[in-house]
Amino acid sequence: MADNASIARPYAKAVFDLAQETDSYESWTVALENLSAISQDESFSALVSDPRVDGSKVVELLTDLSKDSLPDGGENFVNLLVQNDRLLALDDIQQQFSELVAKAKALANAEVLTAIALTDDQKTSLTSALEARLGMKVVIEETVDASIVGGAIVKAGDLVIDGSAQGRIEKLTTTLMR
Missing domain, CATH: 1.10.520.20 (N-terminal domain of the delta subunit of the F1F0-ATP synthase)
Incomplete structure (x- = not known):
């Protein structure tokens, strides 16, 4: 609220x-x-x-x-x-x-929504990329949701990256409708 x-x-x-x-x-x-x-x-x-x-x-x-x-x-x-x-x-x-x-601790929590669970290598790679982009230590909280079909949606503070297949399809649909 x-x-x-x-x-x-x-x-x-x-x-x-x-x-x-x-x-x-x-x-x-x-x-x-x-x-x-x-x-x-x-x-x-x-x-x-x-x-x-x-x-x-x-x-x-x-x-x-x-x-x-x-x-x-x-x-x-x-x-x-x-x-x-x-x-x-x-x-x-x-x-x-x-x-x-x-x-204060220069720590960011990142919510990651994926269609399938990330491997340890993928988590490490994603954590490193987010730390470089945000300039602070990142802790990833992963949620698996098959409804996004593929890819991932990352939310860290004000940053939202929609790399899901569903998001890409919606973007493509919007572009084609113009």
Whole structure:
């Protein structure tokens, strides 16, 4: 949701700044993943949206459920989210925080959609080519989808390369229709 993405931006940046100051990227990553998973639970969502439930009880429940993973400042962060009614943005906060950490570590995640699984040599070659193009270390997440017929679709940040057979056919069709 676009609204949650824009709402999440300042929270993700604030947590990122705190994690950067205290060199606690990993602990904040784990904490945000846990908080995000909890916030997406239907029972928890129903509890949070119940007007009879006091915000302090929601904070207490969230901190109890994630106390093992909350770094310093985590309880204050949870309290702030509850006070400002921003628990629905936790998933977006977690995603944006991960992107900020990846950028700070000069690390890019590349989603690769292929018709058949890549061999180790192909993964190595693709990783090297993407690292050269993006100027940072690349981690590939591969998904196999036979519906693209052949080739691959690569998404790394703003970069999208559609080398699938389906994409090429669509491009050819568009060109011929002009």
